[in-house]
Amino acid sequence: xxxxxxxxxxxxxxxxxxxxxxxxxxxxxxxxxxxxxxxxxxxxxxxxxxxxxxxxxxxxxxxxxxxxxxxxxxxxxxxxxxxxxxxxxxxxxxxxxxxxxxxxxxxxxxxxxxxxxxxxxxxxxxxxxxxxxxxxxxxxxxxxxxxxxxxxxxxxxxxxxxxxxxxxxxxxxxxxxxxxxxxxxxxxxxxxxxxxxxxxxxxxxxxxxxxxxxxxxxxxxxxxxxxxxxxxxxxxxxxxxxxxxxxxxxxxxxxxxxxxxxxxxxxxxxxxxxxxxxxxxxxxxxxxxxxxxxxxxxxxxxxxxxxxxxxxxxxxxxxxxxxxxxxxxxxxxxxxxxxxxxxxxxxxxxxxxxxxxxxxxxxxxxxxxxxxxxxxxxxxxxxxxxxxxxxxxxxxxxxxxxxxxxxxxxxxxxxxxxxxxxxxxxxxxxxxxxxxxxxxxxxxxxxxxxxxxxxx
Numbered sequence: 001x002x003x004x005x006x007x008x009x010x011x012x013x014x015x016x017x018x019x020x021x022x023x024x025x026x027x028x029x030x031x032x033x034x035x036x037x038x039x040x041x042x043x044x045x046x047x048x049x050x051x052x053x054x055x056x057x058x059x060x061x062x063x064x065x066x067x068x069x070x071x072x073x074x075x076x077x078x079x080x081x082x083x084x085x086x087x088x089x090x091x092x093x094x095x096x097x098x099x100x101x102x103x104x105x106x107x108x109x110x111x112x113x114x115x116x117x118x119x120x121x122x123x124x125x126x127x128x129x130x131x132x133x134x135x136x137x138x139x140x141x142x143x144x145x146x147x148x149x150x151x152x153x154x155x156x157x158x159x160x161x162x163x164x165x166x167x168x169x170x171x172x173x174x175x176x177x178x179x180x181x182x183x184x185x186x187x188x189x190x191x192x193x194x195x196x197x198x199x200x201x202x203x204x205x206x207x208x209x210x211x212x213x214x215x216x217x218x219x220x221x222x223x224x225x226x227x228x229x230x231x232x233x234x235x236x237x238x239x240x241x242x243x244x245x246x247x248x249x250x251x252x253x254x255x256x257x258x259x260x261x262x263x264x265x266x267x268x269x270x271x272x273x274x275x276x277x278x279x280x281x282x283x284x285x286x287x288x289x290x291x292x293x294x295x296x297x298x299x300x301x302x303x304x305x306x307x308x309x310x311x312x313x314x315x316x317x318x319x320x321x322x323x324x325x326x327x328x329x330x331x332x333x334x335x336x337x338x339x340x341x342x343x344x345x346x347x348x349x350x351x352x353x354x355x356x357x358x359x360x361x362x363x364x365x366x367x368x369x370x371x372x373x374x375x376x377x378x379x380x381x382x383x384x385x386x387x388x389x390x391x392x393x394x395x396x397x398x399x400x401x402x403x404x405x406x407x408x409x410x411x412x413x414x415x416x417x418x419x420x421x422x423x424x425x426x427x428x429x430x431x432x433x434x435x436x437x438x439x440x441x442x443x444x445x446x447x448x449x450x451x452x453x454x455x456x
Contacts (some may be wrong), residue, residue, distance in 0.1 A: 001064035001068070002063060002064050002118055002119055002122055002387060003119065003301075004064075005064060005067055005114075005115070005118045005119075006115045006116075006118055006119040006301070007115075008115075009111045009112070009114050009115035009118070010111070010112065010115045012111055013108040013109075013111035013112045013115070014108075016104050016107060016108055016111075017101075017104055017105070017108055019100055019101075019104075022104075023097070026093055026097060029090075029093070030090055030093065030094070035082050035083075035086045035089075036082070036083055036086075038082055039079045039080070039081075039082030039083040039086075040079065040083075041079075042075050042076075042078050042079035042082060043075070043076050043079030043080065043083075044079075045075055046071075046072045046073070046074070046075030046076035046077075046078075046079060047072065047076065048072070049068050049069070049071050049072030049075060050069060050072035050073070050076070052065075052068055052072075053065045053066070053068040053069035053072060054069065058125060060124070061123060061124045061125030062122060062123065062124065063118055063121050063122045063123075063124055063387070064118065064122070066124065067118060119301060119387060120387055120388060120389030121387055121389045121390055122385065122386045122387040122390060123385060123387075123390045123402055123403055125403075125423065125424070126424060127393065127400075127401050127402065127424075128401040128424045128425065128426070129401075130398075130399050130400075130401050130425075130426045130427070130428075131397065131398050131399070133398075133399070133426075133448055133449050134426065135426060136425060136426045138422060138423075138424065138425035138426070139422060139425040139426055139451050139452075139453060140451065140452050140453075141426050141427055141449040141450065141451045141452075142182065142187060142189075142449060142450050142451075142452070143448060143449045144189045144448070144449075145162065145164060145180060145189070145447070145448055145449060145450060146164050146177065146448060147164055147165040147166070147167070147177070147444065147445055147446060147447065148162045148163070148164055148165075148180070148443040148444060148447065148449075148450045149163055149164065149165035149216075149217060149218070149371075149432070149443055149444070149445050150162070150163040150165075150217070150218050150219045150272070150371055150431065150432050150443060151163075151432050151434045151441055151443045151450070152219055152220070152221050152434070153434060153436050154221075154247070154254055155221075155223070155229060155247070155249075156249065157184075157436070157437075158183065158184055158185060159181055159182065159183055159184065159254055160181070160182040160184065160436075160441060161179060161180075161181060161192070161219065161221075161231075161254070162179065162181070162182055162443065162450065163177075163179055163216045163217065163218065163219045163233065164177040164178060164179070164180060164216060165177055165215075165216065165217055165445055166214075166215035166216070166236070166237065167215070168215075168217075168236055168269055169289065169290065169291060169292075170291055170292055170293040170295075170296055171445075174215055174236060174237060175215065176213035176214065176215060176237060177214065177215050177216050178191075178192070178194075178214050178216055179192045179216060179219070179233070179256070180192065181253070181254060182450070184436075184437075190253070192254065192255060192256055193253075193255035193256070194245075194255070194256055194257075194258065195255065195256075195257045195258070196208075196210055196257070196258045197246070197257040197258060197259055198259070198260075199259065199260035199261075200244075200259045200260055201230060201244040201259040201260045201279060202242075202243075202244050202259065202260020202261040202262050203260070203261070203262050203263060205263070206241065206260065206261040206262055206263045207261075208241075208243070208258065208261055212237075212238055213237050213238065214233075214235050214237055214243070215235060215236040215237035216233050216234070216235055217233075217234040217235070217236060217270070217271060217272070218233075218234045218270075218271050218272030218273055218284075218329075218330070218331075218371065219231065219232065219233050219234070219272075219273070220232045220272070220273040220274055220275050220281070221247065221275070222275035222276070222277055222279070223277070224277060224278070224279060225277050225278060228246055229246065229247035229248075230244065230245075230246060230247075230259075230275065230279055231244070231245040231246070231247050231256060232244055232245075232273040232275060232281060233245065233273075234270045234271060234272060234273055234283065235261075236269065239263070239266055240263070240264040240265065240266055240268065240269065240270060241261045241262060241263055241264060242261060242262040242264065242270065242273060242281075242283060242312070243258070243261045244258070244259045244260045244261060244262070245257060245258055245259055246259050262312060264283075264317075265285075266289075267288055267289055267290075268285050268286075268287070268288055268289060268307070269285070269286045269287060269288075269289060270283050270284060270285055270286065270310075271283075271284040271285075271286045271328065271329045271330070271331075272284050272329060272330050272331045272371060273331070274331045274332050274333035274340065275333065276333065276335055277335060278314075279314065280311070280312055280313050280314055281311075281312050282309050282310065282311055282312075282320065282331055282333060282340060283309070283310050283312065283331070284307065284308075284309055284310075284328035284329060284330070284331050284342065285307040285308055285309070285310055285328065286306065286307050286327050286328060286329060286345075287299075287306040287307050287327055296346075297388060299326060299327065299346045300346050300388055303326040303346055303347050303348070304326060305324040305325060305326060306325075306326055306327050306346070307324070307325070307327060308320065308323045308324045308325070308328060309323035309328060309331065309340070309342060309353075320340075320353075320355075320358070321358045322353075322358060322359060322360060323342065323353065325342070325344040325347045325349075325351075326344050326345070326346040326347035327344060327345040327346040327347060328342055328343070328344055328345075328347075329343045329344070329369070329370050329371065330342070330343035330369065330370050330371035330372040330381070330432070331343070331372065332372040332373065332374045332379070334374055334411065337411075338354065338355050338356050339352055339353065339354060339355065339361065339411075340352070340353040340355050341353070341372045341374070341379060341411070342372075343366070343369035343370060343371065343372050343381060344369070345368055345369060345370060346368070348365055348366060348367050348368065348369075349363050349364065349365055349366060349369070350363070350364045350366050350369050350372065350379070350381055350409070350414065351363045351364075351414075352411070352414055362413060362414040363414065364409060364414040364415070364416075366381055366383050366407060367383050367384055367385065368383065368384040369381045369382065369383060370382055370430070370431040370432060370445075371431055371432035371443075373432065373433060373434050373435070374411060375435045377410065377411055377412070378408045378409060378410065378411055378417055378435075379408070379409040379410075379411045379414075380406065380407070380408055380409075380433045380434070380435055380440070381406075381407050381409065381433065382404060382405070382406060382407075382430040382431060382432065382433050382442070383404060383405040383406075383407055384402070384404055384429070385402070385404055385405055385421075385423070386402045386403060391429070394428070394429065394446060398447070398448050399426075399427065399428060399429075399444070399446070399447040399448060399449060400428040400429050400446060400447070401423075401424060401425060401426070401427070401428045402423075402428045402429065403421070403422060403423035403424070403428075404421075404422055404423075404428060404429070404430050405419050405420065405421045405422070406419070406420040406422070406433045406440055406442065406453070407419050407420075408435075420440065420453055420456075422453075425451075426449075426451070427442065427444065427447065427449065427451035428444065428447070429444045429445055429446045429447065430442050430443065430444055430451075431443050431444055431445050435455060438454060438455055439452045439453065439454055439455060440452060440453045440454075440455055
């Protein structure tokens with residue numbers, strides 16, 4: 001609705017400056033002998049706006065609902081004025097048109113201001129100070145992480161593997177980061193043990209110095225046809241690569257052995273990875289390097305195509321047809337169903353893709369989705385319930401309490417199964433929701449903690 005009001009107000013700001021069009025509308029109004037039907041219709045529409053705006057608790061904390069309420073009040077007042085003071089209103093309209101641009105230019109400027117205000121803000125409620133990492137009455141947290149952006153459950157179902165995100169332009173510095181282990185029983189956080197093996201699953205030309213730092217992002221695991229577990233990690237440091245590791249369990253703990261890497265175009269950023277069992281994979285190309293904050297805000301508004309899905313066949317990358325969109329982020333593959341799922345972050349959508357027919361099957365609106373997790377017959381995605389302007393206070397904070405929603409979708413129809421709405425909690429800015437046993441484990445691109453909620 002924020003985008004609807006944005007374009008509606010912008011369109012109206014232009015329309016009212018085109019005098020012949022507005023003159024034609026006004027002439028028809030002035031020719032009406034009985035304006036009472038128009039008054040009743042205006043009141044009815046105003047009451048619908050009021051009912052729509054106030055149909056849930058805390059409606060006044062959401063920008064579009066507050067705007068809808070104000071419009072409803074103004075429409076009801078306008079309808080009553082038409083019923084009670086029709087002649088005076090016609091006289092006033094005539095006087096305004098005698099000094100048309102003196103009135104319309106300030107009103108047009110006000111509408112432009114309102115359009116950008118609405119698109120920059122959404123959440124108007126209180127924000128909780130969560131600098132101290134501790135659970136609260138809304139959500140439980142585990143502390144000791146740094147931007148736990150992606151999470152996967154390891155094959156023994158006892159450990160989570162967590163990718164800590166070092167940052168990319170324009171959202172932060174390119175800091176070093178790597179992987180952490182989290183034991184679900186003991187609640188221990190461990191640095192994963194890394195060893196270097198032969199370059200078996202990467203390009204012959206792609207090598208890594210053992211002293212080089214990583215900046216990890218999206219991760220994916222597949223059990224290969226030979227029974228080994230392959231881990232793919234999107235990495236931004238010291239160059240853009242997809243790093244390959246073998247997951248190996250020893251003495252009840254998991255370690256990884258480097259098995260090669262694949263070099264990506266150095267002018268772009270990748271985000272996530274989804275494997276076939278033979279080790280080939282899809283990855284999302286988000287946007288070009290050098291993206292500025294202002295350009296990203298324009299992408300949020302107008303949703304241009306900034307990237308697409310790439311397929312690695314073991315030798316080279318190719319572009320997946322019809323996968324272009326506004327900031328492709330999370331990606332998951334159901335190999336048996338021959339279906340790929342892609343989250344378009346600034347495109348506000350999750351799409352299912354038939355990889356045999358090379359066409360989009362279904363699309364579902366989600367505000368700023370990130371990673372996608374497949375569990376049984378469902379997809380699990382996160383939704384940010386705010387606009388970019390709301391998060392300005394979060395930039396320098398350790399963690400942010402802005403509201404969000406965890407959404408379970410039917411993976412075949414892309415229809416909601418269940419939603420978990422969270423606000424004023426000890427957690428925010430979610431990126432991934434992983435259902436496991438009786439809980440949903442949630443990561444964030446800007447936090448020192450992960451969170452968990454009971455599955456209802």
